[in-house]
Amino acid sequence: MIDAKRRVLLKGSLGAGAVGVAVSAGLLTPSTILAAWPEAAFKATDSSAALKDLLGSDATETSDKVTIKAPDIAENGAVVPVTVESDVEGAKSISIIASGNGTPLIASFELGDTAVPFVSTRIKMAKTSDVVAVVQTDAGLLSAAKPVKVTIGGCGG
Amino acid sequence: MSNIKIRAKSSNGVTTVKSLMSHEMETGLRKDKKTGEPIPAHFIQEVTAKWKDQVVMTALWSGGVSKNPYLSFKFNGGEAGDTIEITWVDNKGESETGTSEIS
Numbered sequence: 110m111i112d113a114k115r116r117v118l119l120k121g122s123l124g125a126g127a128v129g130v131a132v133s134a135g136l137l138t139p140s141t142i143l144a145a146w147p148e149a150a151f152k153a154t155d156s157s158a159a160l161k162d163l164l165g166s167d168a169t170e171t172s173d174k175v176t177i178k179a180p181d182i183a184e185n186g187a188v189v190p191v192t193v194e195s196d197v198e199g200a201k202s203i204s205i206i207a208s209g210n211g212t213p214l215i216a217s218f219e220l221g222d223t224a225v226p227f228v229s230t231r232i233k234m235a236k237t238s239d240v241v242a243v244v245q246t247d248a249g250l251l252s253a254a255k256p257v258k259v260t261i262g263g264c265g266g
Numbered sequence: 267m268s269n270i271k272i273r274a275k276s277s278n279g280v281t282t283v284k285s286l287m288s289h290e291m292e293t294g295l296r297k298d299k300k301t302g303e304p305i306p307a308h309f310i311q312e313v314t315a316k317w318k319d320q321v322v323m324t325a326l327w328s329g330g331v332s333k334n335p336y337l338s339f340k341f342n343g344g345e346a347g348d349t350i351e352i353t354w355v356d357n358k359g360e361s362e363t364g365t366s367e368i369s
Contacts, residue, residue, distance in 0.1 A: 212328060
């Protein structure tokens with residue numbers, strides 16, 4: 110029984126190896142151009158799957174060391190300004206998630222050695238939901254959320 | 267000719283960079299109102315920011331970033347006159363680079 114499983118595993122890893130060789134040889138395009146772009150994470154339809162794909166875990170801990178700034182009410186869901194800041198030591202990346210979007214992962218910023226854990230950008234939001242910032246550190250994932258109300262049409266909030 | 271606008275300012279040892287890129291950022295989910303045909307996805311996937319040839323930050327984006335993206339970031343170091351270079355690559359493989367000096 111155990112032996113049979115071993116066979117399956119070996120077969121599986123051999124298959125994956127062959128694909129890897131094909132990719133590195135440039136036989137599979139165009140993913141070779143942007144090998145680092147985490148397609149699965151960006152296509153994931155829920156936040157936890159996106160985080161697992163991107164960072165290997167969805168175990169986030171709410172922390173006051175992460176600050177997220179976004180408007181309480183966004184009149185135009187197509188342009189929502191978001192600023193994320195953290196004073197945690199050794200932040201490796203900052204990810205921004207709009208929980209209500211069809212594909213929640215908006216962006217991920219990999220920080221170099223000299224980078225200060227700070228990013229500011231503008232995102233699209235499909236509907237009223239939380240915007241979540243996830244900061245990746247050696248000690249785990251720290252997060253902060255901010256609810257943003259998206260108003261549609263001219264009625265205001 | 268580059269259409270990436272970059273403004274970088276250094277104060278107390280920290281440089282703040284603000285940039286504006288010109289890109290339609292189509293998610294691929296919208297439909298043409300007249301024909302009903304889906305509008306193909308066309309968005310920036312990767313933005314690399316360099317300070318004097320050293321990568322400060324790499325941004326990985328989806329189509330969820332707003333049209334004509336705004337991006338601001340900070341890093342430790344940087345003096346007036348140093349070069350800041352920002353390059354983006356989109357899902358069609360098109361790319362653009364802009365440079366500016368810290369003021």
